Amino acid sequence: MPSMYVNVPKLDQPTKNALAAKLYEAAAPVLKAPHIFTFVNEYETLYENGQPQAHNMVVANIEAGPIKEEKVNAIAEGMRAAVREVLGEDKELTLVFHDNGLDRIAIGGVTIATKMKK
Secondary structure (H helix, E strand, O other): OOEEEEEEEOOOHHHHHHHHHHHHHHHHHHHOOOOOEEEEEEEOOEEEOOEEEOOOEEEEEEEEOOOOHHHHHHHHHHHHHHHHHHHOOOOEEEEEEEEOOHHHOEEOOEEHHHHHHO
16 A cells, blocks of 8 residues: 655645645556555755755655556656645655565555465
């Protein structure tokens, strides 16, 4: 089951809801997963090289099963467009895709690979 961890500047709840929905819409068709959990982490101050910077960055980490690089690029393109649609054209997205094999993910104390063998 893929999950997204999204770091964003402080947002009001309706904007946060809209962003999570748009990010899901961008990733779900490519990942083809029945469920994607999204965790939104808000930051007060963004630091670059130890110095405070403008709040123009969104960083998303996705943990999912292996997919081709072209699909990661498609997710990144769609998620970048979602961020700009909801938060404005001055916002930028950095996507980090963690390619997890099925035998490395456990749900309910049992790996997915074990569950699939049953």
